Amino acid sequence: MAEISETFRGAVPLPDLDATARLGAGIAGALRAGDAVALWGDLGAGKTTLARAILRKLGVSEDVPSPTFTIVQAYDTPGLAVSHYDLYRVKQPREMQELGFDDALDQGAVLVEWPERAPEILPPEALHVRLGMQDGARTARLTGPARWESVLAHV
Ligand SMILES: Nc1ncnc2c1ncn2[C@@H]1O[C@H](COP(=O)(O)OP(=O)(O)OP(=O)(O)O)[C@@H](O)[C@H]1O
């Protein structure tokens, strides 16, 4: 796996969908071409919900379906192309080539559900978001390079 740069760490409670929307808005505000956001978490942890919140904030008004079956959905947001991946059905990391992952990262930002299926494709500067329960409450644990700290400004 690519080395994970973890100079920034944060935890965000996500008690409801509004909290997820605020975190999504914070991530959207920091997102640039070449960025990857890895969305870790078990089935139903809230990965697609957070991806949707990021895309909404970037101006996507169309439906944002879970890409479980298509594996990738591409969006042209004003100023930034965003590809939303769900790698649950990916069996070999080399499939990512056919799925246009390198091009998507060259041309825009990528949001990746189930990154554990092909962790080595993530760039070292990726923001990692781990969705899960902490002390019985939904929480997002964030790690990545220091520049991602800005995502916490308004959560
Ligand atoms: N912060 C939250 N508070 C309450 N409910 C939430 C929150 N985030 C997500 N949910 C709910 O959890 C359910 C599962 O969410 P979601 O589909 O985003 O999970 P997922 O991690 O993408 O699942 P999968 O592994 O199947 O892709 C949805 O009904 C969603 O509305």
Ligand SMILES: [Mg+2]
């Ligand atoms: Mg999902």
